[in-house]
Amino acid sequence: MGKVRRLVLDVLKPLEPTIIELAQQLSELSGVEAVNISIYEIDRRVENAKITIEGDDVLYDSVVETIEENGGTLHSIDEVVAGKMIIEDAETLQD
């Protein structure tokens, strides 16, 4: 089966542990080369985060496990890139 090279997830997480700690933990997972977490909405106790993970073999289950271990909930998988290389979505007339 092809290897996942990029995952973009929409996650709801508590304010603590911070996104710094979460990013560090995700970046330590095997097959992960880089992690980007950005917050696009913040509430009194929780925040919505867009998590982008890239690597040569990103393991979806370990990623979700780490997020849940830190109290986060996966809302949606917004983008996946799998295969031998990373490609961006192709532009269409509708774009």
Place this chain on the structure above:
Amino acid sequence: MGFFARKLHELREYNNIANIGEIARRYFAMNAFDGVLTIIGVLMGNYAAHVRDAKVVIVTGFSTCIAMGISGLWGAYMTESAERKRDLNDLENHTLTDLSNTKIGRASRVAVVVVAVVDGLAPFLAALVVLLPFFFSDLLADVVFSYYASLGMALAVLFALGAFLGKVSKGNLIISGLKMIGAGLVSILLSYFLGVEH
């Protein structure tokens, strides 16, 4: 990473999540203060009642220490666990998930235990330190000197506590220490007048 290093790392993480250090520090200062003032009361009560047997003072003082220790441990455990549960439930209402088996749930449980232990040990140890001179009363000519030494020890512990709080607030350590000594002196004087009446 070794076992202890891993546990220490976990504890640091839990501390960040559950803010254990700050709450434990508050409980420590508050209850050590309570412990010292209570034992001052016990000492002055014994003095006023003309108790001149060191063993009696040790027995009454030590049982007071134990009672304060258990009271702190139990009280903090019950209070803190109720507050933490409420806080976790509130957070779960936001995330709409069960957080008890996550790092947050574990941090919350660790916080309860750490805070309860600190809350129990602080008054117990602070009061026990004050009582120490009575364990060596045989070395002193008169048991009254043990009373003096114990009260001196109590004021020293109060000063140290005040200085500790001064350090926490980044204020003046000496002034903060003297303020705490003030409480001890008021307690000693009021009990002393009780003894004079007696």
